[in-house]
Each structure stands twice: as C-alpha cells, then as structure tokens.
Amino acid sequence: MNLDPQGLFRDHSDSDDEFELEKEKDPSKEMVVYLIDASPKMFDLVGNDEDKSQTYFHAAISSISQSLKTQIIGKSSDEVAICFFNTKEKKNLQDLNGVFVFNVNDREFLDQPTAKLIKEFSCIEALRNLAGTFMSNIGSQYGIIPGSRENSLYSALWVAQALLRKGSPKYVSKRILVFTNEDNPFGNITGAAKTDMIRTTVQRAYDAQEMGISIEILPLSIPNEPFNVSHFYADLIGLEGDEVAQFLPSAVERLEDMTDQLTKRIFKKRIVRTISFSIAEGINIEVNTYALIRPALPGSVTWLDSVTNLSLKAERSFICADTGALVHEPPKRFHPYKNENVKFSVDELSEIKRISNGHLCLLGFKPLDLLKDYHNLKPSTFIFPTDEDCGRLHFVFEGFFSVSRI
Structure with missing residues (x-):
C-alpha cells in the first residue's frame, strides 16, 4: 500500500544524476x-x-x-x-x-x-x-x-x-x-x-x-x-x-x-536530516525527519562596515592575565575536586555531554495521558521511512517525536 501517493516525503539527493531523475519524476x-x-x-x-x-x-x-x-x-x-x-x-x-x-x-x-x-x-x-x-x-x-x-x-x-x-x-x-x-x-x-x-x-x-x-x-x-x-x-x-x-x-x-x-x-516537505531508528537489537531503519511547524522568528542582525558595506566578521582572542600575551593554545576547562582542579579539553567535555550518537532508540511505550504539555522542550518532528518499499512497516514506524523531559 502506497501511503505517500503525492510524494511529499520522498528522498532528495544532491547527486546530479539523481537530481535529473527527480526532475523527470x-x-x-x-x-x-x-x-x-x-x-x-x-x-x-x-x-x-x-x-x-x-x-x-x-x-x-x-x-x-x-x-x-x-x-x-x-x-x-x-x-x-x-x-x-x-x-x-x-x-x-x-x-x-x-x-x-x-x-x-x-x-x-x-x-x-x-x-x-x-x-x-x-x-x-x-x-x-x-x-x-x-x-x-x-x-x-x-x-x-x-x-x-x-x-x-x-x-x-x-x-x-x-x-x-x-x-x-x-x-x-x-x-x-x-x-x-x-x-x-x-x-x-x-x-x-x-x-x-x-x-x-x-x-x-x-x-x-x-x-x-x-x-x-x-x-x-x-x-x-x-x-x-x-x-x-x-x-x-x-x-x-x-x-x-x-x-x-x-x-x-x-x-x-x-x-x-x-x-x-x-508546501513541499524538506528533509531536515536522516537518522537511524533502532527498533530492537539488530533491527534498524533509516528515517527522514521533517520540521512541519516552526515559529517564525525575525532574522539575525548583520553588522556591516560603514565604508565598504561588507559584513563584519567577529574574532575573539584570549590574553594571559599575567603576561598580557596572546594565548594560542586551545582553552581548557576545569572542575574543582578535593582541592584539585581536574582539567578537561573541549573535545573531552563534548564527549562527556554526549548521551548517544544522535540516533533514535525505541525504549518502550507509555500511555498518551502521561505526556503533559510542559514536558515538551522543542517543536515535534515528523519521521518517515526513507525506503518507500517498506510496505506495511510504514504503519508502525511513521509518526512524531519530540524532545521532552520524560
């Protein structure tokens, strides 16, 4: 059964050959x-x-x-x-x-x-x-x-x-x-x-x-x-x-x-990103994510040079408080622990904050009445399988997900 006859959630490729094929379709x-x-x-x-x-x-x-x-x-x-x-x-x-x-x-x-x-x-x-x-x-x-x-x-x-x-x-x-x-x-x-x-x-x-x-x-x-x-x-x-x-x-x-x-x-839907959806151990499916509803926000302010009218680029430099020299080494963070400062690099800190590799993993199911409005942190995102030949799997895996505190 074709659940997407209008092709609203079809894959988009940057390849020139596939782009020409898409134009034909x-x-x-x-x-x-x-x-x-x-x-x-x-x-x-x-x-x-x-x-x-x-x-x-x-x-x-x-x-x-x-x-x-x-x-x-x-x-x-x-x-x-x-x-x-x-x-x-x-x-x-x-x-x-x-x-x-x-x-x-x-x-x-x-x-x-x-x-x-x-x-x-x-x-x-x-x-x-x-x-x-x-x-x-x-x-x-x-x-x-x-x-x-x-x-x-x-x-x-x-x-x-x-x-x-x-x-x-x-x-x-x-x-x-x-x-x-x-x-x-x-x-x-x-x-x-x-x-x-x-x-x-x-x-x-x-x-x-x-x-x-x-x-x-x-x-x-x-x-x-x-x-x-x-x-x-x-x-x-x-x-x-x-x-x-x-x-x-x-x-x-x-x-x-x-x-x-x-x-x-x-309103042709555009793919935000493609991620992997883990259903169970050894069962994965790739899904496309679509941002169907997003608030309209004013554009960011762009600073221009008063003479050339070119956009300005902000640069930041660190200066040593003792010598006044420029610090070229990448900055490090630290956390006090038992009268000692434990140092972390930027990469190490990012790795500590990483909970997962960015893919979805099905943990289980909860009744809908447990989901409250204040649990939602970001607008919901629609997911749809990338493979159009999944058949009846579409009934199981298509839907919405959102970032929440649950």
Whole structure:
C-alpha cells in the first residue's frame, strides 16, 4: 500500500544524476486544460432542496475556481486553459463546432492563472441562479446527436491537445481534466455511426497520451444516479479489470479534495536530516525527519562596515592575565575536586555531554495521558521511512517525536 501517493516525503539527493531523475519524476511546471461539459444535462439540480442545491455545471465551476485561487498563490508559473464543450458558440483556433475556449484569445498556448481570469471565471459561478448570461453568450446544446456527424467530445480533445503541444513532457506535467455527468455520451446514436465515433474519440485520447498528456475524468454524480465509467470512459482513459470498480470512489475523492491536493503541492516537505531508528537489537531503519511547524522568528542582525558595506566578521582572542600575551593554545576547562582542579579539553567535555550518537532508540511505550504539555522542550518532528518499499512497516514506524523531559 502506497501511503505517500503525492510524494511529499520522498528522498532528495544532491547527486546530479539523481537530481535529473527527480526532475523527470516530478516536473516543476504543470499545464492543465479543464474541459467542462456544457450540455443541458449539466444544468440539472444536484439536490432536491432548491435553496441549497446547485447544478452540476456550477459545481464544476466552483471546484475549478477554488483550485485557481490556490494555484495562483502556490504555483503561479503553471499554465491553464478553460474549455467548454457541447456549446452553441465556438471559439478555438481550429474553428471546430461545439468547443468554446474561455481564456485563450487569438493565441496558440495556455495562460498563467491571473486575478483577472479568476474574477471573470468566478462570475459564472456567482450566476448559478441566473444561468441566462452563460446561455446567451456561449449557449448549451448536445454535441452528439443522431443523424449528425458532429462529435464535440472529439473536437474538445483535439483542441486541448493542440493547447498542450508546447513544452517537453520531461520537464512539464500535462493534464486534461474532464468534468461531466454524462457517462454515455454516445447513447443516443446506434449502428456504424456510433462505432465510428467511439473509435475515433478513443484514438484521439490515445494520441494525446502518447504525447505525454494524461487524461483524467472527474465525474459529477449523486448516490442515486451513479456514474457508470464502463459505458465509455473506461476505454477512453484505459481502465482495465479492478481499476474500473476502484475508479469512481477515487475520482469522487479527487474532486472533493481538489483544493487540498493543490495545497499539498505548495508546501513541499524538506528533509531536515536522516537518522537511524533502532527498533530492537539488530533491527534498524533509516528515517527522514521533517520540521512541519516552526515559529517564525525575525532574522539575525548583520553588522556591516560603514565604508565598504561588507559584513563584519567577529574574532575573539584570549590574553594571559599575567603576561598580557596572546594565548594560542586551545582553552581548557576545569572542575574543582578535593582541592584539585581536574582539567578537561573541549573535545573531552563534548564527549562527556554526549548521551548517544544522535540516533533514535525505541525504549518502550507509555500511555498518551502521561505526556503533559510542559514536558515538551522543542517543536515535534515528523519521521518517515526513507525506503518507500517498506510496505506495511510504514504503519508502525511513521509518526512524531519530540524532545521532552520524560
């Protein structure tokens, strides 16, 4: 079981080769295209309470809006595009019907999230009870209907793929997020036309994935109307076997925790140090320590030379009280014992004060109620195993420790 799917507590190495490998695993920049279904079914109410209910369409708008607000603070270098499909109006460089690109104006690439974009996009969310503004400017319609060769989902994937063609997938993470509550977009057509549309749409998705673009489906559904991914979208994103049954719970969780997941990307955990954790005699495990919470302290004062403006370096010298000469020998400490001064060198004194070699050793367990607030001397530190393949050992050894008087 992978307890760290986001890679928050992964190892960091100073080696150049491993650093390049790390960049490949975790690109520093992300490019995202949000594909929002604007079909009439998306404007149905989610719940029965008219005062508290909202449409599926505005639930998707709200999730994206919250994500953009977090993203502009945490990773403003990322680039995004917002596209509606199944629309009456069209606005895209490919001049395809049924696709309206919200924030790209006469440009080939995506834009960085800005306050202006969030404000304009949030206006759609604020008008969930006055959807006439969206209907009059962009419009809603079913883009896949019997007797027509129009396939708005295929066109939307084509437009998104064209927007994401900039940047190497080695250093840029490219994603297409599809928001829809229609699990069977080709359900109204039959025969050879349906087979051909499904084949071409799935092939378009495979072409995007070969270019390093991942496609994710975020279904919008309620408990009494489950989203059946096996109708079509399982083939689109390549789900097989048990992945089909596990898809819906994980997708709903990703949608609900969309803002939290982006918040995790902001605060990347850095290793303070790596130490050895002795569980029992002959059983040791290396753990990384993380300082999750630390008080914000003002910076130290730096003294500068008034002429050169360079920082000053403090030096200390010892002078003999009898002769006034500089003492070059390292100072020694002493402790009176039975009318005699027992001398200690600095190294000997440090060794006397050393209780252990700095590693952790498990001595036993005590009830939590024995730990009092005044026992704590320093902020707690989170420990996590360095080996990601420890499996269920993670359940035993991950946790917090702090320096205390117990």
